[in-house]
Structures are given as structure tokens and as C-alpha cells.
Amino acid sequence: xxxxxxxxxxxxxxxxxxxxxxxxxxxxxxxxxxxxxxxxxxxxxxxxxxxxxxxxxxxxxxxxxxxxxxxxxxxxxxxxxxxxxxxxxxxxxxxxxxxxxxxxxxxxxxxxxxxxxxxxxxxxxxxxxxxxxxxxxxxxxxxxxxxxxxxxxxxxxxxxxxxxxxxxxxxxxxxxxxxxxxxxxxxxxxxxxxxxxxxxxxxxxxxxxxxxxxxxxxxxxxxxxxxxxxxxxxxxxxxxxxxxxxxxxxxxxxxxxxxxxxxxxxxxxxxxxxxxxxxxxxxxxxxxxxxxxxxxxxxxxxxxxxxxxxxxxxxxxxxxxxxxxxxxxxxxxxxxxxxxxxxxxxxxxxxxxxx
Numbered sequence: 194x195x196x197x198x199x200x201x202x203x204x205x206x207x208x209x210x211x212x213x214x215x216x217x218x219x220x221x222x223x224x225x226x227x228x229x230x231x232x233x234x235x236x237x238x239x240x241x242x243x244x245x246x247x248x249x250x251x252x253x254x255x256x257x258x259x260x261x262x263x264x265x266x267x268x269x270x271x272x273x274x275x276x277x278x279x280x281x282x283x284x285x286x287x288x289x290x291x292x293x294x295x296x297x298x299x300x301x302x303x304x305x306x307x308x309x310x311x312x313x314x315x316x317x318x319x320x321x322x323x324x325x326x327x328x329x330x331x332x333x334x335x336x337x338x339x340x341x342x343x344x345x346x347x348x349x350x351x352x353x354x355x356x357x358x359x360x361x362x363x364x365x366x367x368x369x370x371x372x373x374x375x376x377x378x379x380x381x382x383x384x385x386x387x388x389x390x391x392x393x394x395x396x397x398x399x400x401x402x403x404x405x406x407x408x409x410x411x412x413x414x415x416x417x418x419x420x421x422x423x424x425x426x427x428x429x430x431x432x433x434x435x436x437x438x439x440x441x442x443x444x445x446x447x448x449x450x451x452x453x454x455x456x457x458x459x460x461x462x463x464x465x466x467x468x469x470x471x472x473x474x475x476x477x478x479x480x481x482x483x484x485x486x487x488x489x490x491x492x493x494x495x496x497x498x499x500x501x502x503x504x505x506x507x508x509x510x511x512x513x514x515x516x517x518x519x520x521x522x523x524x525x526x527x528x529x530x531x532x533x534x535x536x537x538x539x540x541x542x543x544x545x546x547x548x
Contacts, residue, residue, distance in 0.1 A: 211492035214485060218499035222272075225506045229268045232510050234518045235259055267403035269412070271509050272502040274400070274468045277415045277460035279501020280494055282475025283482075284422045287429035287490050288453045289363060292483070296461040296475040300343040300366045303373035305465040306396065307380075308339020313391050314380045332395065333407065333466040340462030343369055348454055356447055362454075398471035398524030400509050411463040418460035419498055421452055426491030429453075433488070471524045473531025474501050480538045504530075 231239040237259040242252055252260070281296040288294070296302060312335035347369055351362035381392060428449040431439035436446050464471075478501045482493055508526040515521055 211486040211489065211496065214482075214496055215492070215499070218496055218503065222499055222503050222506075225503050226268055226272070229271070229506050229510055230260065230264050232514060233259065233264060234513060234520075262405075263403075266405045266408050267400050267509070268506065269408045270403040270467060271400055271506045273408070273412055273415045274464040274471065275474060275501040275503070275505030276419060276498035277464040277501075278471065278474040278505075279478040279497040280419050280422050281457040281461045281464075283479040283490070283494050283497040284425060284429070284453050284457055285475075286479055287425075287432065287493075288450065290433060292480060293476070296457060297370070297472075300347050300369040300373065301340040301458050301461040302465055302470065303370040303377075304343025305336040305340035305462055306470065307373040307377050308335040308337070308342075309333075309395055309466075309469075310377045310380045310392060311335060311339070313388050313395070314384045333410070337462050337466035339373075340465060341458060343373065344454065344458035344462070348451075394522060395469045396524070397522030398469040398527070399512070399520070399522050400468055401520055403467075407467045411467045414459050414463045418456040418463070421456040422460070423494050423498075425449055425453055425456075426489070426494055429490040469522075469524065471505070471527055473527050473535065474504060477531045477534050477538070478504065480535070484538070484541075 227239065235255075237256050239260070242256055242260060245252060245256075278296060282294070285294040285296060286292050309332050312332045316331060347362060347365050350365045351358050381389065384392060428439070428444045428446075431442055431444045432446065432449070439446050461475075478497050479493060482496045482500060486492060486496065505523070505527070508523050508530065512521040512523045512526045515526075
């Protein structure tokens with residue numbers, strides 16, 4: 194009887210733990226946002242500005258610029274990008290039934306990178322109306338088109354007679370990634386010194402160019418994509434039992450695959466377009482949460498959004514202050530922090546290497 198009672202209470206304990214984690218992560222995210230607005234390379238601090246407002250004093254022009262035009266849009270972009278990458282990783286790992294899956298596996302990152310490289314290297318050859326239309330957003334726009342284009346191509350290749358093969362998608366994603374890498378290499382080879390510098394910094398990832406225009410451009414797409422992914426929790430749980438079993442319990446497997454692929458492509462493509470290449474968020478965050486609260490995607494996806502936002506905000510703060518007044522690319526910070534954590538997870542759960 195004691196063993197039966199333990200089996201009955203275990204799922205309830207996991208649900209309670211996951212819901213508690215919701216509240217904890219939400220609270221930590223609020224604190225991280227406050228710290229992000231407080232910390233910077235200037236002497237302007239959030240606490241000082243709040244004190245002035247409480248005393249009825251007006252903020253100076255510099256304080257308004259630092260808070261509303263630099264730090265606040267950067268914070269919003271960090272929350273969006275971190276949540277997008279983490280939710281995409283959790284959704285892909287559930288879709289492929291492989292905890293080593295990453296948003297880059299569907300070719301979004303490689304396609305976005307190729308689009309950005311084309312925009313940087315061949316910008317002088319583009320029609321004038323294209324330059325006038327996109328302005329300073331040429332590279333993000335090209336990166337987004339590249340990510341969406343690679344995903345559409347991958348989806349067409351892996352879909353036959355209305356059914357999408359996950360195995361074919363995995364192999365085709367590797368092939369398309371290699372092709373995009375080769376084309377990117379050709380463009381890098383013919384780039385000049387200034388273009389190479391731009392390519393290097395874009396590839397390492399950064400939120401330094403954050404603006405309200407970028408937030409408004411990427412925000413709606415990321416929010417809609419995350420919202421769609423959050424509705425896939427039950428379907429991804431069923432898919433863990435196999436496609437046939439999932440279909441028997443009433444899950445429209447093909448529809449779920451299509452929604453998951455489109456959501457990941459939209460979220461990751463928009464995130465990469467405005468921030469460049471930022472790694473390890475999508476693969477490490479879901480792992481940590483599975484260790485903490487179990488594999489239930491109904492809670493895992495939301496917690497991934499919260500923890501992904503937290504980690505990217507913290508990484509951005511480190512990037513801003515570690516070599517101040519200069520700024521470290523945020524992709525370096527996430528790699529330095531994420532790679533050891535991922536290795537620790539692999540050592541802790543050695544069975545994963547057999548997947």
C-alpha cells in the first residue's frame with residue numbers, strides 16, 4: 194500500500210514543484226529586470242532616478258535617454274530573445290524526443306546567419322530602394338528572411354503526402370546547415386576588413402543595438418510564437434510515448450508538428466535577427482528545468498520562457514560590466530557559462546550520450 198501511495202503522490206508532487214517554480218522564477222525575473230535597469234557603464238542608476246521622482250524632481254535629459262532609450266529597450270529585447278530561444282529548445286527537444294536537440298538543428302540559425310552575411314557583404318550591390326526601405330534594419334531583416342526561408346525549405350523537404358518525418362527533418366537540417374555554412378564561408382572569404390569585423394560581432398551576439406524599433410519588430414512575432422508553443426504541452430507529452438500512441442489518445446500529430454516547427458522558426462528567426470548568434474540558452478535551460486521539476490511540457494515550456502529570460506538578462510549584465518567601459522559580446526558569456534553547465538549535465542546523466 195505504501196508503494197501505491199508513493200506512486201499516486203509522485204505526479205502531484207511534481208506538479209506542485211513545477212507550479213512553485215513558476216512563482217520563484219517570476220520573482221527572480223522581476224529582480225533581474227530591476228538589476229538590469231540599475232547596472233550600466235554610466236553613473237546613472239535606477240535607484241537615483243526613482244529617488245528624484247519621489248522628491249518631485251524632473252529627470253535630466255541624459256537620465257531619460259539612458260533609462261528609456263538605452264536600458265529599457267535593451268531589457269525588453271533581452272527578455273524576448275531569452276524566452277524565445279529557451280522555449281524553442283524545449284519544444285524541439287519534445288518534438289524530436291531527444292534532449293540534445295537545439296534550435297539550430299532545424300537550420301534557422303544557419304539560414305539567419307547566411308541572410309545576415311549576405312546583407313553585410315553584398316549591401317553595396319543591393320538596389321537603392323532596398324537600402325532606403327530597410328535602413329539600419331537591413332541585417333536583422335535579411336537574417337529573419339534567411340531563417341524563415343531555410344525553415345520553409347526544410348519543411349518542404351521533410352513533408353510527403355501531408356506527413357512530416359522528424360527523422361528526415363533532422364538529417365535535412367544538418368545538410369542545409371552545412372550548405373548555409375559553405376555559402377557563408379564563400380562570402381566571408383570575399384569580405385573586406387570592415388565587413389569581417391561586422392560579421393564577427395554579429396556572429397558572437399549582442400543586445401548593444403537594442404532599440405524600440407527592434408522590440409516592436411521582433412516582439413509581436415516572438416510573443417505569438419511562444420504563445421503557440423505553450424499550447425503544445427499536452428501534445429508533446431503524448432508524443433513522448435510515440436507517434437502511434439499519441440494519435441490513439443486523440444492528438445493530431447501532424448498538426449502539432451506543423452505548429453511546433455512554425456513556432457520555433459518564427460521565435461528563433463526573430464530572436465537571431467535582432468541579437469545575432471547566442472548559443473546554449475536553448476539547450477541548457479530545458480535540461481536544468483527537467484532536473485528541477487520533471488519533463489511535463491505543460492509546465493516545462495512556461496518555466497523555460499522565464500528561466501531563459503533570466504539567464505539572458507544576467508549574461509547581458511555581465512557582458513556590460515566585465516570589461517567596462519567596453520562591452521563583451523553576449524554570445525561569449527553564454528558560451529562560457531553554458532558549456533560547463535551542459536558538460537555537468539552530461540556527466541550527471543551519462544545515459545543521454547546513448548540517445
